[in-house]
Amino acid sequence: MVDYLKTKWLGRGWVHVSERLRDKIVGRVWEIYANAFEHGKSPIGIFSCGQHYPRRHELKLTVVDFGVGIPSNVRIYARNQNIPADKALRWAFQRGTTTKPNGTSRGMGLDLLKEFVKLNKGKLEVFSHDGYAIIDSEGERFMNRATFFEGTLVNITFICDESYYHMASERVDEEPLF
Amino acid sequence: MKLSVYALVGENCLTMEDGQNIYNLIYPELQAGRAVELDFDKAKIFASPFFNFSIGHLLKDIKPEDLNRLFKVTNLVPVGREVLKRVIENSKQYYSDENTRKALDAVLLEQAENL
Numbered sequence: 001m002v003d004y005l006k007t008k009w010l011g012r013g014w015v016h017v018s019e020r021l022r023d024k025i026v027g028r029v030w031e032i033y034a035n036a037f038e039h040g041k042s043p044i045g046i047f048s049c050g051q052h053y054p055r056r057h058e059l060k061l062t063v064v065d066f067g068v069g070i071p072s073n074v075r076i077y078a079r080n081q082n083i084p085a086d087k088a089l090r091w092a093f094q095r096g097t098t099t100k101p102n103g104t105s106r107g108m109g110l111d112l113l114k115e116f117v118k119l120n121k122g123k124l125e126v127f128s129h130d131g132y133a134i135i136d137s138e139g140e141r142f143m144n145r146a147t148f149f150e151g152t153l154v155n156i157t158f159i160c161d162e163s164y165y166h167m168a169s170e171r172v173d174e175e176p177l178f
Numbered sequence: 179m180k181l182s183v184y185a186l187v188g189e190n191c192l193t194m195e196d197g198q199n200i201y202n203l204i205y206p207e208l209q210a211g212r213a214v215e216l217d218f219d220k221a222k223i224f225a226s227p228f229f230n231f232s233i234g235h236l237l238k239d240i241k242p243e244d245l246n247r248l249f250k251v252t253n254l255v256p257v258g259r260e261v262l263k264r265v266i267e268n269s270k271q272y273y274s275d276e277n278t279r280k281a282l283d284a285v286l287l288e289q290a291e292n293l
Binding site for chain 1 (some may be wrong): 185190192194222223224225226227230237242243245246249251255256257261262263264265266268270272286287289290291293
């Protein structure tokens with residue numbers, strides 16, 4: 001999966017990104033696959049595809065699973081089948097929330113990806129059951145939709161211009177870690 | 179004890195399983211008061227499940243000041259350090275004490291139930 005992202009998606013020569021930025025994008029995007037595998041419980045696995053839009057300088061990646069769906073996972077966790085999809089998605093996208101609170105600190109993956117797309121003028125869209133979420137530099141919006149998608153589809157858009165990206169400095173951080 | 183992350187899991191530090199394997203090696207040493215160095219030389223790609231299970235989870239039983247004294251992370255590139263710092267921040271809050279952890283789990287559930 002990591003090789004697909006590195007060589008087939010980002011590494012086809014259609015995007016000029018440094019190795020450092022490539023590794024950062026792959027790490028952030030991988031969080032989506034981790035979520036899909038862990039929470040989606042899709043009986044037929046996960047589908048993924050990417051496309052480059054040269055005129056718009058955009059690179060898109062789509063990850064689809066046909067599993068439980070985010071609203072349904074939140075409803076099961078909350079033992080309340082009446083939670084509207086937009087509210088369920090809003091809850092799931094907060095930092096530190098997880099439907100698997102098994103005594104281990106969790107729920108950071110989406111937060112890291114959200115921050116990355118917001119900061120770098122990208123876009124993250126999620127269609128799950130009748131819920132829709134869009135996250136970009138303008139903020140986060142959650143909506144209910146008339147159409148129903150049986151699973152979860154995540155669409156990530158990145159701008160193919162390294163100058164947009166904020167990277168942490170290379171200087172050695174001497175602060176205590178904990 | 180010095181451990182090479184690359185030798186144990188390769189250049190991709192992503193999964194909770196790999197994180198748990200690292201945790202299983204370092205936790206007994208730290209719990210016994212022995213110093214541990216985790217060397218990330220050649221590790222390139224990082225995600226939060228790996229750090230949650232390898233390092234964040236240490237905060238459940240070991241105090242931050244003891245970890246600062248006994249546990250050293252070396253050769254971790256900024257991209258990895260960014261993820262690790264976020265995980266530690268979250269874990270410190272989550273594991274600050276047993277009551278806080280239970281309270282946070284309860285608040286999470288209550289929040290979801292009230293949606």
